[in-house]
Every structure is written in structure tokens, then in C-alpha cells.
Amino acid sequence: xxxxxxxxxxxxxxxxxxxxxxxxxxxxxxxxxxxxxxxxxxxxxxxxxxxxxxxxxxxxxxxxxxxxxxxxxxxxxxxxxxxxxxxxxxxxxxxxxxxxxxxxxxxxxxxxxxxxxxxxxxxxxxxxxxxxxxxxxxxxxxxxxxxxxxxxxxxxxxxxxxxxxxxxxxxxxxxxxxxxxxxxxxxxxxxxxxx
Amino acid sequence: xxxxxxxxxxxxxxxxxxxxxxxxxxxxxxxxxxxxxxxxxxxxxxxxxxxxxxxxxxxxxxxxxxxxxxxxxxxxxxxxxxxxxxxxxxxxxxxxxxxxxxxxxxxxxxxxxxxxxxxxxxxxxxxxxxxxxxxxxxxxxxxxxxxxxxxxxxxxxxxxxxxxx
Numbered sequence: 204x205x206x207x208x209x210x211x212x213x214x215x216x217x218x219x220x221x222x223x224x225x226x227x228x229x230x231x232x233x234x235x236x237x238x239x240x241x242x243x244x245x246x247x248x249x250x251x252x253x254x255x256x257x258x259x260x261x262x263x264x265x266x267x268x269x270x271x272x273x274x275x276x277x278x279x280x281x282x283x284x285x286x287x288x289x290x291x292x293x294x295x296x297x298x299x300x301x302x303x304x305x306x307x308x309x310x311x312x313x314x315x316x317x318x319x320x321x322x323x324x325x326x327x328x329x330x331x332x333x334x335x336x337x338x339x340x341x342x343x344x345x346x347x348x349x350x351x352x353x354x355x356x357x358x359x360x361x362x363x364x365x366x367x368x369x370x371x372x373x374x375x376x377x378x379x380x381x382x383x384x385x386x387x388x389x390x391x392x393x394x395x396x397x398x
Numbered sequence: 399x400x401x402x403x404x405x406x407x408x409x410x411x412x413x414x415x416x417x418x419x420x421x422x423x424x425x426x427x428x429x430x431x432x433x434x435x436x437x438x439x440x441x442x443x444x445x446x447x448x449x450x451x452x453x454x455x456x457x458x459x460x461x462x463x464x465x466x467x468x469x470x471x472x473x474x475x476x477x478x479x480x481x482x483x484x485x486x487x488x489x490x491x492x493x494x495x496x497x498x499x500x501x502x503x504x505x506x507x508x509x510x511x512x513x514x515x516x517x518x519x520x521x522x523x524x525x526x527x528x529x530x531x532x533x534x535x536x537x538x539x540x541x542x543x544x545x546x547x548x549x550x551x552x553x554x555x556x557x558x559x560x561x562x563x
Contacts, residue, residue, distance in 0.1 A: 206438045210411060215438055245452050250460070259460055264452045268560040271551055275560060278437065278456065294463035298436025380561070388557050395552050 205300050205394055213274045216390050217298055218383075221323050222305035223315035224256070224284030227344040230373040231305060232263045232281055235383060238376065239265060257283040259291050267387060277387060284319065289326070296330040301338035301390040303382055305373075306361055308343050308351035316361055338389035339366045342382045347372035404434065404497075410531055411441060417523045418443045425516040426508035428487075431501040432494075432524075433458050440498065454501070458491060462499050481510070490514070494521045495528035 206215040220228040229249065236247040245264035252258050261281040266274055282292040304323065306316045324334045341361060343354050351357075358368050367385045371378025406414070414432060422430045422444050429444035431451065437459035439451055461480065469477050480491040490502040490513050500521065504513055 206434075210408065217436060217438075246450055248453055248457065259464065262453070262456045262460075264456075268562070270556050270560060278452075280456075290467045291464070294460070294467060297463065298434070298438070384561055387560060391552060391557050395549050 205390070207273070211274075212272060213276055214270060215276045215278060216300040216387070216394075217278045217280065218301045218303065218386055218390065219295055219299050220279065220281035220303045220305055221292070221319065222284055222344075223307055223312060223319040224286070226284055226305045226307040226312070226316075226319075227371075227373040228281035228284060228305045229255075229257055229261050231303070231342075231344075231371075231379050231382070232261050232279055234373055234376045234379040235265065235279065236263055238380070243267075256285065257281060258288070259283065260295055265383075267383075270391070275387075275391075277383070279383075286318075286322075289322070292322070293326045293329055296326055296332070299327075299330070299332065299337070301340070301386045301393070302327075302334075303340050303342055303386050304361070305342050305344050306357065308345045308354070308357055309348060310350060310352045313352065313357070313360060316357075320361060320363065335364060338386065338393045339364070340382060340386040340389060341366050341368040342371050342378065343368065344371045344373050344378075346370045347375060347377070404531065405535060406440070406531060410527060413527050414441045414524065415443060417520050417527070421502065421516050421520040424519075425502060425504060425513045427502045427504040427513065429501075429503040431455065431458075431503075433499045433501060435459055435462060435497055435499060444503075449503075458499055458501055462491065462493070479514075490517060492517055492521060494524045498524070498528065500524065 220231055222228055232247060236244060243266045248262040250259035263279045265277045265279060267277055268275060280295050282295050304320065327334050327337065343357055345351055354370055362368060369378050369382045369385055371382055373379055418430045418441055429446060429449065431442040432440040433455040434440055437456040439455040442451055465477050465480055476493060478493045482489040486505055488504055492500050494500045500517065502513055502517060
């Protein structure tokens with residue numbers, strides 16, 4: 204649940220990047236960190252293994268501007284994608300306001316994408332949320348790879364509720380900010396709806 | 399409002415700050431911090447400018463979540479205290495009122511025994527405050543709608559303007 208601090212006039216929202224292993228979740232956060240003015244971002248924390256695979260989470264706090272006089276701060280987390288880190292993924296969904304699902308566009312990764320969405324649905328339910336109603340954006344990542352499936356076909360396989368769907372190539376930075384804007388919009392509209 | 403939501407009024411916030419301030423002085427700590435289990439900082443006192451408090455809050459919550467997982471593996475309800483000992487600085491982490499994390503950062507000027515004792519006393523006071531907040535939220539849910547006018551006024555244009563500053 205978003206946290207509104209009237210004392211310091213700030214709104215804090217928690218957004219989680221979810222998806223299969225090696226899909227580019229951490230890369231999304233690295234691009235956002237590298238391309239945001241230092242005064243608008245905090246430290247990028249990565250709890251990773253020695254081979255730079257996310258072990259627990261990555262965390263990046265971003266200040267995206269002012270909303271009705273309240274500074275809007277997004278707390279971005281990315282979960283470890285590897286199947287056996289399920290406990291870590293569950294822990295990170297506590298208090299989540301919105302989800303970005305980072306899909307790997309390569310045809311060979313389609314089963315991993317599908318399995319990860321199922322896993323997300325199960326873990327959200329476990330944390331008391333419903334994938335059908337929570338703010339959610341689908342990012343089709345790795346569009347720059349020759350082995351990428353056609354975007355329309357991939358979206359047909361992965362789309363679950365007509366969610367905003369964006370194409371991206373996090374390795375080059377394409378589509379990364381657009382994805383963040385899309386999820387921020389979904390989260391804030393949801394806050395207004397739920398008031 | 400979901401059952402996990404917590405609405406604190408300024409008066410509640412002041413009471414929490416007061417307990418934290420007292421704890422910091424009595425335990426000779428450098429920083430005392432309250433964080434919710436989602437990683438959101440609720441209140442803090444001490445040398446807060448010397449540390450990245452956002453990172454501290456998020457990592458502490460992650461640490462507690464991992465420890466909760468360990469507790470479940472062993473069939474425990476929770477491990478209510480965590481201690482990290484460094485060469486100069488130490489961190490004492492405890493769960494208060496089952497939902498909030500109390501973090502005390504102290505150096506070798508203080509001692510673990512003193513911190514434990516003072517944390518126990520402060521936890522009892524924080525427990526009372528959070529219980530009263532929970533009871534009030536149940537009794538007077540209407541009072542807790544202070545956020546509504548702000549959210550109702552958010553327009554599509556406001557959202558579009560974000561990221562453009």
C-alpha cells in the first residue's frame with residue numbers, strides 16, 4: 204500500500220519488477236539509475252551473487268516529481284528470477300503497489316515467461332493480492348535480439364487482462380523509462396480509484 | 399483500506415518520535431529507526447543525515463523478511479531479535495507490535511546489555527501506541543480518510559506532468 208507522509212509531504216509507492224531469470228529486470232533498474240539525475244535518485248542496491256545474478260533483490264529509490272505538492276517517490280525492486288528463489292520473491296511482494304512483468308522476447312524463453320506469470324499469480328495470492336486487479340504492466344524486453352518472437356504473438360501468449368504492453372530493449376535503454384511511466388500511471392490511477 | 403494499512407496522525411507520530419528519542423539517549427545509540435515490514439521508514443532520530451536511511455530501511459525490511467522465512471523453516475513464529483556486530487558499529491533489530499521493525503545503531507560506547515534493556519522498555523511503549531492506533535482505526539474508520547481529498551484531486555494531467563520536471 205502506498206505510504207502518504209503528510210509531515211514531509213511525500214507519497215511513496217512500491218513497484219516490483221518480476222519475470223524469468225536473465226530477462227533484464229536488473230538491467231531495467233541499472234538503466235534508470237544511470238539515466239536519472241543524481242539528485243533524483245538514491246543508491247542502487249544489488250544483493251547479487253558473485254556472478255551478478257540477483258540473489259535477494261535490487262532496490263532503487265527514484266523521485267519522479269511533484270503531485271499536488273507532494274513529492275512522489277517510487278521504490279523500485281527487482282526480484283531474483285531463478286525458480287529456486289521463490290521465498291525471496293514472496294517476501295518482496297509484501298506491500299506492493301504495482302508490478303512490471305519483464306518478459307524475455309526470445310522464442311525459447313516463452314515457457315519460462317508463462318511459468319513466471321503463473322508463479323507471480325500464486326505468490327500475489329499468497330500475499331493477499333489479485334493479479335486481476337493489481338496495477339500491472341507487461342514489458343516485452345530484448346526486442347533487439349534476432350531470436351525475438353513477433354511482439355503481437357508474444358503479447359497474445361502473455362497478456363492477462365489487456366494491461367499496458369510496452370516493447371523494450373533494456374540493454375540499449377529503449378523502452379525502459381516508458382515502462383516506468385506506464386506503471387507509475389497505473390499505480391496512481393489505482394490510488395485514486397481506491398480512495 | 400486494506401487491513402494492513404496503517405494511518406498515523408501527527409499526534410501518534412510525535413509520541414513515536416518521543417519514545418525513539420528517549421531510547422536513543424538512554425541506550426547511547428547513534429540512530430534509532432522505525433521501519434514497517436514493507437521497507438518504509440516511519441520515524442527516525444539521531445545522526446540521520448550521516449547514513450542513507452532509505453537504503454537502511456529497505457535492507458532492514460529485506461533482512462527481517464529473510465529471517466521470517468528462516469523462522470518458518472524451523473517452525474518458529476518469528477525470530478524477534480537480530481543482532482549484527484561490526485568492528486565499530488552494531489545494529490540491533492527487533493520486531494515491535496508484530497508489524498513494525500525497531501532498529502538501533504550503536505557503537506562500542508554503549509553495550510549490548512544496555513541496548514537490549516532499553517529496547518525492551520521502549521518496545522512496551524511502542525506496543526501501546528500501535529495498539530491504540532489499531533483500536534482507533536477500528537472504532538473510527540471515517541477519521542482515517544485524510545488521504546482521500548488529495549487522491550481524489552489527482553488528474554490525468556498531474557500524472558503526465560510527473561517525470562517532466
